[in-house]
Amino acid sequence: MSGAPDGFCGFCESQIASESKTTETKVRRGLKLYRKMKNYKIRNVTIICILCALLMTACASNGSPENTQDTASSDGGTSDTSDQDMIVVGFSQVGAESDWRKENTQSMIKAFSAERGYELILEDAQQKQSNQITAIRTFIQRDVDYIVLAPVTEEGWDTVLGEAKDAGIPVIIVDRKVATQDEDLFTCWIGSDFELEGKKVCTWLTDFCSKKGITPDTLNIVDIQGTIGASAQIGRTKGLVDAAAKNGWNISGMASGEYTQAKGREVTAGFLNRFPDVNVVYCENDNEAFGAIEAIEAAGKKAGSDIAGGEIMVLSFDGVSEEAIEDAREGKISCIGECNPLHGPRVEKIIRNLQQGTAPDKYIYVEEELFSADQSITSVEVEGNGYPVTIIGQ
Numbered sequence: 001m002s003g004a005p006d007g008f009c010g011f012c013e014s015q016i017a018s019e020s021k022t023t024e025t026k027v028r029r030g031l032k033l034y035r036k037m038k039n040y041k042i043r044n045v046t047i048i049c050i051l052c053a054l055l056m057t058a059c060a061s062n063g064s065p066e067n068t069q070d071t072a073s074s075d076g077g078t079s080d081t082s083d084q085d086m087i088v089v090g091f092s093q094v095g096a097e098s099d100w101r102k103e104n105t106q107s108m109i110k111a112f113s114a115e116r117g118y119e120l121i122l123e124d125a126q127q128k129q130s131n132q133i134t135a136i137r138t139f140i141q142r143d144v145d146y147i148v149l150a151p152v153t154e155e156g157w158d159t160v161l162g163e164a165k166d167a168g169i170p171v172i173i174v175d176r177k178v179a180t181q182d183e184d185l186f187t188c189w190i191g192s193d194f195e196l197e198g199k200k201v202c203t204w205l206t207d208f209c210s211k212k213g214i215t216p217d218t219l220n221i222v223d224i225q226g227t228i229g230a231s232a233q234i235g236r237t238k239g240l241v242d243a244a245a246k247n248g249w250n251i252s253g254m255a256s257g258e259y260t261q262a263k264g265r266e267v268t269a270g271f272l273n274r275f276p277d278v279n280v281v282y283c284e285n286d287n288e289a290f291g292a293i294e295a296i297e298a299a300g301k302k303a304g305s306d307i308a309g310g311e312i313m314v315l316s317f318d319g320v321s322e323e324a325i326e327d328a329r330e331g332k333i334s335c336i337g338e339c340n341p342l343h344g345p346r347v348e349k350i351i352r353n354l355q356q357g358t359a360p361d362k363y364i365y366v367e368e369e370l371f372s373a374d375q376s377i378t379s380v381e382v383e384g385n386g387y388p389v390t391i392i393g394q
């Protein structure tokens, strides 16, 4: 990943956290060992004995110059004592498939900087769960202080999260969720309510149609889905399917655009070919929408809200990049459901609190709105709650 600041390192070039001989570090390591042994269900008396032994060794070595020297770390290098206070965070990121994802990665890198006392080990999974499982196992081997996981899909995490739990390493899930029977496998989750995002965009479409006198059964929608099995796809697809059933909209086709521009273009082009009467393209992120607009224009049509006049309406999610906001300003994307990527400071705060013994809520949802250049709808109401629409000026 380009533009990574100091402190970012992939596995190949990583600096492994080195051992410390300082009293403070020994106590910290003793506490960490305690946490792990608790997970292994070893009797308290054994744990207390080990802690006492660690504390006694630490006190005995305190002040003795030869014992406060830097020591070789497990990668063969040396480290100074200031490194020893760093909190080591292993972050398994989905990939770099979208503008949202890139912004999310940058947010994490900034929040977990060396200046703030962190060593961030960032691993890009290139949209493959198997890479994420390997990354988590490597984090466990390295005995990181925390694991942060942005899971590509929801299923299939129990085994590896069980391994992290046995190792006593807290796991924070960010962005998409994991589906597990055992909620103790992770400390907490923070991210977006993706189904609510879908409901908000579909409510905007419902309100828009009723304002413009467009009858619901004239809507022929194709859904360019996200990565199948990802929470963002599951929630946004459900939002559309439920709204279509409720309003009498026709869904002509659904297929994954994998959250990328190239696939979004390819899938939309195929649908336009198969279903010439399509008048709404529901894209499950902005990058797919960019591809959909390209496909619409390549087919000699116009992306816009004037469905009765033959335009094809593009709906989307994220609202992160300038390009997406510009497309909305120009009316090429009629409405964007915001998906906020700035989770770095949020996750950092969770870890800071955990360090001080404060447990987070299990599920933390971020607040989000809608973006549109159309001025006729300034808010939408979903299940009794109002959500603002930011009108993007010309």
Ligand code: AHR
Pocket: 097, 098, 099, 100, 101, 175, 176, 232, 259, 284, 285, 286, 317, 318, 339
């Ligand atoms: O999980 C969040 C989604 O993943 C974003 O909407 C999308 O752009 C990203 O790739």
